[in-house]
Amino acid sequence: xxxxxxxxxxxxxxxxxxxxxxxxxxxxxxxxxxxxxxxxxxxxxxxxxxxxxxxxxxxxxxxxxxxxxxxxxxxxxxxxxxxxxxxxxxxxxxxxxxxxxxxxxxxxxxxxxxxxxxxxxxxxxxxxxxxxxxxxxxxxxxxxxxxxxxxxxxxxxxxxxxxxxxxxxxxxxxxxxxxxxxxxxxxxxxxxxxxxxxxxxxxxxxxxxxxxxxxxxxxxxxxxxxxxxxxxxxxxxxxxxxxxxxxxxxxxxxxxxxxxxxxxxxxxxxxxxxxxxxxxxxxxxxxxxxxxxxxxxxxxxxxxxxxxxxxxxxxxxxxxxxxxxxxxxxxxxxxxxxxxxxxxxxxxxxxxxxxxxxxxxxxxxxxxxxxxxxxxxxxxxxxxxxxxxxxxxxxxxxxxxxxxxxxxxxxxxxxxxxxxxxxxxxxxxxxxxxxxxxxxxxxxxxxxxxxxxxxxxxxxxxxxxxxxxxxxxxxxxxxxxxxxxxxxxxxxxxxxxxx
Amino acid sequence: xxxxxxxxxxxxxxxxxxxxxxxxxxxxxxxxxxxxxxxxxxxxxxxxxxxxxxxxxxxxxxxxxxxxxxxxxxxxxxxxxxxxxxxxxxxxxxxxxxxxxxxxxxxxxxxxxxxxxxxxxxxxxxxxxxxxxxxxxxxxxxxxxxxxxxxxxxxxxxxxxxxxxxxxxxxxxxxxxxxxxxxxxxxxxxxxxxxxxxxxxxxxxxxxxxxxxxxxxxxxxxxxxxxxxxxxxxxxxxxxxxxxxxxxxxxxxxxxxxxxxxxxxxxxxxxxxxxxxxxxxxxxxxxxxxxxxxxxxxxxxxxxxxxxxxxxxxxxxxxxxxxxxxxxxxxxxxxxxxxxxxxxxxxxxxxxxxxxxxxxxxxxxxxxxxxxxxxxxx
Numbered sequence: 001x002x003x004x005x006x007x008x009x010x011x012x013x014x015x016x017x018x019x020x021x022x023x024x025x026x027x028x029x030x031x032x033x034x035x036x037x038x039x040x041x042x043x044x045x046x047x048x049x050x051x052x053x054x055x056x057x058x059x060x061x062x063x064x065x066x067x068x069x070x071x072x073x074x075x076x077x078x079x080x081x082x083x084x085x086x087x088x089x090x091x092x093x094x095x096x097x098x099x100x101x102x103x104x105x106x107x108x109x110x111x112x113x114x115x116x117x118x119x120x121x122x123x124x125x126x127x128x129x130x131x132x133x134x135x136x137x138x139x140x141x142x143x144x145x146x147x148x149x150x151x152x153x154x155x156x157x158x159x160x161x162x163x164x165x166x167x168x169x170x171x172x173x174x175x176x177x178x179x180x181x182x183x184x185x186x187x188x189x190x191x192x193x194x195x196x197x198x199x200x201x202x203x204x205x206x207x208x209x210x211x212x213x214x215x216x217x218x219x220x221x222x223x224x225x226x227x228x229x230x231x232x233x234x235x236x237x238x239x240x241x242x243x244x245x246x247x248x249x250x251x252x253x254x255x256x257x258x259x260x261x262x263x264x265x266x267x268x269x270x271x272x273x274x275x276x277x278x279x280x281x282x283x284x285x286x287x288x289x290x291x292x293x294x295x296x297x298x299x300x301x302x303x304x305x306x307x308x309x310x311x312x313x314x315x316x317x318x319x320x321x322x323x324x325x326x327x328x329x330x331x332x333x334x335x336x337x338x339x340x341x342x343x344x345x346x347x348x349x350x351x352x353x354x355x356x357x358x359x360x361x362x363x364x365x366x367x368x369x370x371x372x373x374x375x376x377x378x379x380x381x382x383x384x385x386x387x388x389x390x391x392x393x394x395x396x397x398x399x400x401x402x403x404x405x406x407x408x409x410x411x412x413x414x415x416x417x418x419x420x421x422x423x424x425x426x427x428x429x430x431x432x433x434x435x436x437x438x439x440x441x442x443x444x445x446x447x448x449x450x451x452x453x454x455x456x457x458x459x460x461x462x463x464x465x466x467x468x469x470x471x472x473x474x475x476x477x478x479x480x481x482x483x484x485x486x487x488x489x490x491x492x493x494x495x496x497x498x499x
Numbered sequence: 500x501x502x503x504x505x506x507x508x509x510x511x512x513x514x515x516x517x518x519x520x521x522x523x524x525x526x527x528x529x530x531x532x533x534x535x536x537x538x539x540x541x542x543x544x545x546x547x548x549x550x551x552x553x554x555x556x557x558x559x560x561x562x563x564x565x566x567x568x569x570x571x572x573x574x575x576x577x578x579x580x581x582x583x584x585x586x587x588x589x590x591x592x593x594x595x596x597x598x599x600x601x602x603x604x605x606x607x608x609x610x611x612x613x614x615x616x617x618x619x620x621x622x623x624x625x626x627x628x629x630x631x632x633x634x635x636x637x638x639x640x641x642x643x644x645x646x647x648x649x650x651x652x653x654x655x656x657x658x659x660x661x662x663x664x665x666x667x668x669x670x671x672x673x674x675x676x677x678x679x680x681x682x683x684x685x686x687x688x689x690x691x692x693x694x695x696x697x698x699x700x701x702x703x704x705x706x707x708x709x710x711x712x713x714x715x716x717x718x719x720x721x722x723x724x725x726x727x728x729x730x731x732x733x734x735x736x737x738x739x740x741x742x743x744x745x746x747x748x749x750x751x752x753x754x755x756x757x758x759x760x761x762x763x764x765x766x767x768x769x770x771x772x773x774x775x776x777x778x779x780x781x782x783x784x785x786x787x788x789x790x791x792x793x794x795x796x797x798x799x800x801x802x803x804x805x806x807x808x809x810x811x812x813x814x815x816x817x818x819x820x821x822x823x824x825x826x827x828x829x830x831x832x833x834x835x836x837x838x839x840x841x842x843x844x845x846x847x848x849x850x851x852x853x854x855x856x857x858x859x860x861x862x863x864x865x866x867x868x869x870x871x872x873x874x875x876x877x
Contacts, residue, residue: 196864288741290740309743310740310743311744311745312743313743314742314743320741327738329738331738333734334734341727342731342738343741343742343743345727345731345742355723355724356721356722356723356726358722375866377863377866382852385855386859
């Protein structure tokens with residue numbers, strides 16, 4: 001049973017936050033509210049009228065709209081075309097539609113420019129387009145699934161401004177998030193879900209983030225802080241002068257990575273902050289050997305691996321937690337034990353010479369499931385049927401099972417519940433004590449500041465700033481991420497001496 | 500304790516579920532096809548039940564059985580060739596061209612040499628595999644280096660292959676004339692493959708090739724590292740690449756393998772029946788292979804059943820004509836089966852995913868409950 005005895009009441013014209021671990025049943029609840037799944041029991045009532053949704057179309061007809069965590073936009077169409085797509089019947093596709101888009105955009109202060117191509121606009125703007133899409137279809141209740149996951153703090157504030165405008169106009173927002181600070185600042189009411197059921201309804205004025213988190217996990221809450229330093233002076237991964245050029249949407253070649261260099265020592269966690277799309281993904285791919293750098297070298301434990309293929313690098317001891325686990329970390333339709341082999345199929349216990357050793361691999365998968373607390377009924381279920389946190393625990397366990405020298409962790413706790421998050425943090429910390437070098441790329445600034453021994457900020461393919469995690473604040477880091485501050489970020493204010 | 504045994508029971512359930520899902524789709528497809536063809540027959544004023552009973556009666560006669568098995572040998576080989584590509588999302592439509600070009604050159608080589616059978620038969624077979632691999636390899640190379648869709652190149656190569664054979668299949672080039680037929684020089688009698696005698700006609704010995712290929716296919720895919728890489732690319736190209744599989748190399752290797760197996764498709768005809776490649780050499784088996792690979796879910800065993808079913812339909816189709824039915828009804832049936840298969844697989848797949856997600860959810864909720872109970876008692 002994914003959900004049982006769920007009771008929530010959302011008041012009109014409010015922001016109602018829904019918090020809970022992944023796998024707690026939030027997504028199932030959302031699917032039910034949005035007509036993607038049918039409940040076995042229970043009722044949904046809108047404005048005093050009992051309703052039932054067979055498809056999302058029914059939900060939309062009742063004025064419920066959903067803004068998904070992953071944007072559903074066609075990059076090569078304009079903003080206006082994206083908004084109209086699939087809703088051509090409402091206001092046509094011409095002047096009527098444009099007027100309506102303009103009207104909605106102005107009414108709620110969304111500031112959407114209808115003629116730009118979606119691929120030209122930033123993440124925050126794309127999100128506003130998604131919101132506009134939903135409003136255009138006549139939604140009076142908006143469901144936002146982890147809308148702040150991809151935004152920097154300043155953009156989050158802007159989004160919250162938009163949400164307040166919406167509720168001021170009498171619309172209702174259901175807001176799903178893991179980030180408790182945000183929930184407390186924007187929500188009028190908060191419902192906590194744990195293990196498939198609603199455990200508490202609270203008002204933000206009456207709780208602290210700590211209490212809220214404890215309601216979510218049902219126990220002590222985790223912190224990402226690493227206390228004592230374990231950094232040694234033995235360099236494990238050295239990247240120097242890395243340059244990578246790519247062709248952008250206009251067909252112009254430009255550097256997506258330029259002059260990137262850093263050294264990670266054994267026992268050190270190097271955090272890279274940055275707004276997504278500033279070259280972090282390319283940096284990871286260059287280190288993993290998925291893309292070949294045009295210039296520069298990558299050195300692992302004293303050996304130059306710049307020309308090595310991905311498989312060789314993995315065998316040499318680079319562990320990899322990819323940013324998008326569905327696309328790069330798992331075979332979703334394959335059973336867990338086959339996923340345990342992914343990326344390490346040439347190594348024991350997965351194979352011996354050219355032959356697979358399924359029996360050993362299965363036994364080892366059982367061990368990973370046990371040691372890393374992957375919640376699953378068995379190792380023969382497909383990876384797809386696990387929740388995000390459990391998928392990530394499996395990936396983490398798999399990578400740690402091959403004694404990596406360095407771990408490339410891209411957004412290791414994104415979309416992962418609080419329980420799994422604290423577990424992954426603990427394990428990264430434990431491995432770091434054992435001398436593991438970690439490259440941590442994250443959008444979660446608390447995570448970056450809490451786990452890292454040193455911090456760099458990436459902006460437009462360059463490492464433009466560095467900071468000491470002991471003194472830096474998320475706000476200062478956020479400023480550097482927008483390119484407004486460079487050089488060494490001192491603890492107090494946005495800094496001088498640009499390099 | 501009981502919780503643990505319950506869990507193992509449920510895990511066994513997953514295995515059973517796998518089998519149920521595996522069988523459900525083809526069964527659903529065939530039942531749908533039977534219903535639709537019945538409707539077609541009713542609409543044309545014929546009695547479907549009569550037709551089906553004729554098919555079953557005639558199809559199970561012993562000489563029919565032998566005919567069906569012999570027919571199924573090249574079908575099966577062709578299906579395996581297609582399936583190797585399918586398993587990594589490569590659509591090798593060119594099996595047809597590959598086996599014809601391969602059979603042609605193998606026949607030419609076989610006709611030109613006069614070695615003892617024990618040497619010459621392997622030479623002919625290896626030539627066929629090599630030529631088939633080469634012909635498919637062109638498409639693989641273009642896909643890997645230039646990103647050209649293998650669908651386009653393999654279709655084109657089918658035509659080019661046809662023309663190539665047309666060019667060489669002329670008197671004075673690689674062929675000789677015999678009445679209305681033009682064919683390559685006959686291979687020596689010693690180069691014929693053995694036959695397995697039965698009470699009726701013999702079964703072609705090339706069936707051992709088909710069985711060996713089937714076992715090899717299963718073993719390669721499920722028991723070797725290479726097979727894992729291949730399936731990984733098929734399941735998710737991006738994940739495979741991130742895991743260290745060289746997608747380009749796998750594309751080329753897979754196309755070579757698929758082509759080599761395709762090269763074998765013409766062998767039952769060449770080594771057991773005709774002894775030469777003439778303008779009456781069977782064509783179109785490559786396309787039949789696509790349908791059979793689809794029907795058999797790319798599984799070594801499933802495709803064997805599918806190939807036999809196809810043979811059965813063709814055999815009984817001939818008979819239906821004698822009984823006054825339109826022979827085309829079998830063509831309709833085959834077409835409807837393929838369409839139903841595509842639809843049925845997708846339906847069953849989605850249903851399976853839903854079922855499993857629900858099952859995992861239930862199981863985890865039960866575990867959590869058990870843990871809670873344990874805490875309470877502790």
